[in-house]
Amino acid sequence: MNEHVRLDTSPHVSDEVRKTTCYMCACRCGINVHLRDDGTGTGKKKIRYIEGNNDHPVNRGVLCAKGSAGIMQHYSPARLRKPLKRVGERGEGKFEEIEWDEALGIATGWLGDVRKSDPKKLAFFTGRDQSQSFTGWWAQQFGTPNFAAHGGFCSVNMAAAGIYTFGGAFWEFGSPDWKHTELFMLFGVAEDHDSNPIKLGLAELKRRGKKTIAINPVRTGYNAVADEWVGITPGTDGLFVLALVHELLKAGKVDVDYLIRYTNAPWLVVHAPGTAEHGLFARDADQKPLVIDRRTGKASPYSAQGVKPDLRGEIQLEDGRVARPAFHLLTDKYLDEGYAADQVSERTGVSADQIRSIAAQLAEAAFEKEIVIDRPWTDMKGERHEKMIGRPVAMHAMRGISAHSNGFQTCRSIHLLQILLGSIDCPGGFRYKPPYPRPVHAQPAPHGGGEPGKPLAGPQLGFMRSPQGLLLEEDGVTPQRIDKAYSWDAPMSSHGLMHMVIANAHARDPYGVDVLFMYMANMSWNSSMNTAGVMKMLTDKDENGDYIIPKLIYSDAYSSEMVAFADLVLPDTTYLERHDAISLLDRPISEPEAVCDAIRWPVLEPDRDVRGFQSVLIDLGARLGLPGMTNEDGTAKFKDYADYIQNHQRKPGIGPLAGWRGEDGSKTGRGEPNADQLQAYIDNGGFSQTHVPEEALYYKFANKAWQDFAVDMGIQDGPVECVFQLYLEPMAQFRLCAQGLAEPKTPDTHKQRILDCFDPLPDWYAPFEGEGIETSEYPFHALTQRPAAMYHSWGSQNAWLRQIHGHNPMYVPGDICDAVGLKTGDWAWVTSHHGKIKVPVQRMDAVNGKTMWTWNAIGKRKGAWALSDGAPEAEKGFLLNHLIHELLPPKSDGMRWSNSDPITGQAAWFDLRVNIEKAEAGEAESLPQFPAQDGPVPDGADGPLRYGAGWLKEFMTR
Amino acid sequence: MTMLPDRQPGAKALGLVIDLDTCVGCHACVVNCKQWNTAGYGAPLSDTEPYGDDPSGAWLNRVHSFEVTPADAPAQIVHFPKSCLHCEDAPCVTVCPTGASYKRAEDGIVLVDEDMCIGCGLCAWACPYGAREIDPVEQVMKKCTLCVDRIYNDNIPEEDRVPACVKTCPAEARHFGDLADPTSDVSMLVAERGGMDLMPEQGTKPVNKYLPPRPKAISDMAPLPAIAEPKADGGVLGWLDRALDRL
Amino acid sequence: MHPAVSVIFFTVTSGAGFGLMFLMGLGWPMPESGVGIFMALALAGLLSVAGLLSSTFHLGHPERAWRAVSQWRSSWLSREGVLAIVTLLVFGVYAFLWFFFGVRSGAAGVLMSVFAAATVFATAMIYAQLKTVPMWQTWLTPACYLAFSLTLGLVLAGMLNGNGVVGGLPTALWASLSILLAWALKMSWWNRAGSVGFSTTGSSVGSATGLGAIGDVKLFERPHTGENYLTREMVHQIGRKHASKLRLIAVALGALVPVLLMLGAASGMVPTLFLALAALSLLTGLFAERWLFFAEAKHAVSLYY
């Protein structure tokens, strides 16, 4: 078409490509940031395009909607510009900009006083932190026991249940074997942290024509493309899964060999009701658990050479006590007709036929479609196996399971199902990502205490071994931690309870704090329950007119709702302007077949007076003279975070990054610091990747080759035995405490629920909120889902993403609509035991008939995020959080439990029960509304946005 | 020239094949398209009130979601991406008074020459699919270019010479290729999976094809036979004995 | 469809102008006085040109409007442009001869009539050609456009020639007959519009998504929560009540009032005044009719929203 020959099909794209790691969410994909002269003649570089890094292990070249909108995030008008000191009242958002020296001076003053007097008066909580191994270490040097990140309100149930059961976990600690699996079950996932990997995996299953079964009340996204949908009633997955277990046991469709070799199924459990041994493992003199040896019929240590353990029966031990194999108890429990498909069908909302059919599909996939890979391997007992046998059933689960008060047990139930099928870390099953497997005994134990001027003995967070380890004051009742983690409230908390910090500090229960120091968590908005209440707690004053929470330091990069409540704001950079380490000491980005870690680096220099938060912590650490951050002469040990990343050593030879260690960068995993390490990462595209040896690819929990590799890599210091804990002894110990048979004794207030919930075998109990209310009053469930194209609160400042999700309706099942007379476009009041919100309604049928839902965190406070006061996010958008309380409805005794899992303290977001009624035709505005906050930054320009206009001339087809 | 080109023998028909069975509705293709094209072919894809009360803008690709209720099964959601289908008989081309809207003879890509466009909007009226949008600021017609500035671009690595939306799709629900060549991957995919035209009755002969969702039934595999009356001992535990002996 | 004022004004007024030219060309009685001739020519010229100009107001780039004549081989919009220009040229010649030499050239006249009619037809075809808007895609659309343009022409001619007599009938009577014809056509157009839906193409949400075979398909989520060009331009909704009110106004001002006024004219006293009022009323009525023509039209794209 010669009229149009002016079309240039080969235009110049960019002047330079810089490879780093995305942070539009926690998935941590590799990105190529294309930079180009901005066309203003100033020679300034501007982002032309951000694409996925084809070589990156996490995303292999793809990029999600959020990642693709990075340009709008990086140039967002909501970016903070300078340190801020509050001038108005908390919550108003009135600030004056100050210099960094003043800001750091103030912080050092406040923190220094606390450290000298009583370090636990600092509560340091770091939200959506990707540098916990550093921030935790900093807090440990400071000496406060009160440190945690967002895990407690996020998905600690998955992490804890997994680590306690098989030394790995869902979340992003492992992944399905997409290449080999025959049947995939997805429980309670809308988006997941592994955003792109899961999508890539589902695509691979589709390509291979393998089946996905989605268990989810809502049928959107992944659940919409799944081949079979189980529209389960929220909070009942445990029942559903144990019904599958019942069916499989009844039919003898379990991998007995696997159970005997790799699990504690044969271990003997003492049966001595009323004694302090009841429910504990029978052990020999050197504390080795015993099994019944089928050859002799006698008790013998499970690890003795050649022992042939039994899985059933009963034995009298020398000391006369009676004991039975854990598996015996297990079969007794789950063969009970109470777990039969017909029994659970009504509660779960899943037909008995579907349950039985799924059990049959599982059995078929695991045992008829067994995978055999001709790859010899040797187990840790030294036995050589000619082949790798695969039970190609893979499962994945996330917050639909974890965000319930029965989440820990439900997640354990899923792991039980996987293990009975022999499908953990075998071909086609669920695979560990390095550094996992890492069972409890290879994990740190939690440390409390906190003496003036001294560092803490060890890390604050870890895994509770037994009740003796609880972090309690002398009285054996009062929690040591402000969030009550590792107390009777949440004995096996593993990530802390960030969602309880503000409430407890406000109630001065167990004590008040002096400085609340937070990072990257929008606690006055979408990351808190009872949002309005939290705003009040942050602004409440005591009798002498001082804030009950006296000092609040907060680091954010943008003008969020939380910023408005801070006394001192430390402005962070965007993710393209700072150094970060995605470290093996942290939540890693490894793939099952490769050990990986990565960095971020300043691909652009900040054009504002902001500093990377981690560098600021390094600076504060030096100013406070914290050990590890200060030299003998009192000077700063590290220039900044980059310096720390390259030169800090946890143990000799082990640092934040595993790649290119040793003076010359020739070592991997272990090795001396390397001055050019970061450059080596940059040259390699921002990440390092070390492949796991062939022989070590599967059965890592018992694989000698893996153990050797892991030791070489510095992942562990010696071989770590990992026996799957189907029967979880610590739970039995807590029960003994609750029965008053063991120390420390459980206070009366907590006895009953520990007896009810701490079953050593995976168990199901009804979610607490549903039990606390009148079901007739609140007959329905209400949930949120992650929108794929929005990241919590921080996506709304994004000019592109907010066009896709500018406001959120409540999606209400057709049945409920018809029952209460609602149609799409109506407004409705949704009420819970705690509150009342007015929301726009949209009818939907592809959803569990008792369950309404909305997109998470779309609603915004007026004035935040540099948006206009009339922004749809504030006018029509809403938060479900206003209906969710951090405490459960009062019990008969007036006692109010926290709305959390009684075992881990995980926030039970999805236990919410509601009612709904049509709202009178008023103005179309969601309620509640709050007075607009004065952003510390001006509203975004309202003129049209024409990104790329600078390049127009060059690009136009002339 | 807005007469449609006569098909040259051997001319390509480049287009997309979109898999509705796999699309999870994540909008990655939407935003990546916006990103590539706002600083690429022609005028920027502008946004009005970007931080205001009514944010809105020009996009070349949008993902709808539909709820489909079969007679005998629960309702399901189908995510539905839509961009220009680069039709064989493109009405948007023939109605254009200026010749700005044209279809390339060599590969069938339908483009707008923005320098010639008077922004009358008639082509958008003629398109049944809503694949054309006038840019709110530049006031010229914008549409999917099939990334004509990527697929032939020597400044881009070979492997990445595909549309931005195709490269970025995490669910691999988007495929790009020559639908005139029956042996191409996309043509074969279309043949296997029964690829469909949207609104064939409009007579536009779309080049882009859509792969229908695979049937989703609640499977009815026969229940597992119980070993024996479970409670009666012997039952499962008896079986266990035998199983253990076999080891 | 979004009813753009400029387009409504354009179709009605240029219709009137070309209608008048059409009659002129056929030698319909016109004033003899120099002033009268000037009036007649001015009216025809202004109406059509004003219309054409306003039509460029809804263009994103009016300065490039000249390009629009290039694609007459395929584009009705282009054809309309070409025809309008030719018509105006012929009109120029005709006007020149008439005004300066008092000659109403038969040849130029016939040519002018043919092109004027063709132009109006082309305008109508811009809409009637669109498969995407079934309400428009019918021979009735050009028929209505032509009939209304003729009617407007007749009323204006009557006003100019003091209700002159043709074939034994006063122009007002011709006009009234034309009104009846036009509205008869429009009624059947409305009639069809009421029931046509997407039946001309058989399109449906099912065919638009290709999902019809699976079951009943309805929109779950729009691509974006806000409005966009497509929803504003093509998914424009108008209330039923609203529409029927406007229809009444259209018929009242576009048919009843003009006919009554023309009866008044028939009574013989100051016909020009009566016909002038009739013309005004008719124009207003047709603005309403034209507004509905767009506002009520359903575009295939609405199946996606």
Ligand SMILES: Nc1nc2c(c(=O)[nH]1)N[C@H]1C(S)=C(S)[C@@H](COP(=O)(O)OP(=O)(O)OC[C@H]3O[C@@H](n4cnc5c(=O)[nH]c(N)nc54)[C@H](O)[C@@H]3O)O[C@H]1N2
């Ligand atoms: N109803 C309901 N509520 C929920 C959930 C739910 O499912 N339903 N989910 C819960 C879960 S799992 C989580 S994890 C929380 C998430 O909630 P939050 O942890 O609050 O996550 P965001 O709101 O995305 O971001 C927190 C803050 O980080 C800031 N930020 C962004 N980038 C940077 C940066 O580079 N540096 C710094 N310093 N700050 C930055 C943002 O501006 C924002 O203010 O929400 C919880 N709340």
Ligand SMILES: Nc1nc2c(c(=O)[nH]1)N[C@H]1C(S)=C(S)[C@@H](COP(=O)(O)OP(=O)(O)OC[C@H]3O[C@@H](n4cnc5c(=O)[nH]c(N)nc54)[C@H](O)[C@@H]3O)O[C@H]1N2
């Ligand atoms: N795009 C995007 N990605 C994100 C985030 C984001 O904000 N946006 N947030 C990140 C964060 S912080 C987290 S924690 C992860 C969380 O990732 P997800 O685990 O996907 O979190 P949710 O979106 O809360 O999804 C919970 C799902 O569980 C379902 N569900 C609720 N109750 C039940 C139940 O009782 N049983 C079952 N089977 N299902 C149930 C809900 O319908 C929903 O589909 O996502 C991360 N990734």
Ligand code: SF4
């Ligand atoms: S999933 Fe998306 S937002 Fe998250 S890191 Fe990857 S590309 Fe970035």
Ligand code: SF4
């Ligand atoms: S990127 Fe792929 S999966 Fe996501 S919406 Fe687009 S086509 Fe669907």
Ligand code: SF4
């Ligand atoms: S989809 Fe629409 S714009 Fe694209 S070629 Fe077909 S008719 Fe033209």
Ligand code: SF4
């Ligand atoms: S808007 Fe531009 S491309 Fe479309 S018809 Fe008009 S001139 Fe042609």
Ligand code: SF4
């Ligand atoms: S092909 Fe290119 S222009 Fe077309 S939708 Fe995909 S990314 Fe956008």
Ligand SMILES: [Mo]
């Ligand atoms: Mo989370």
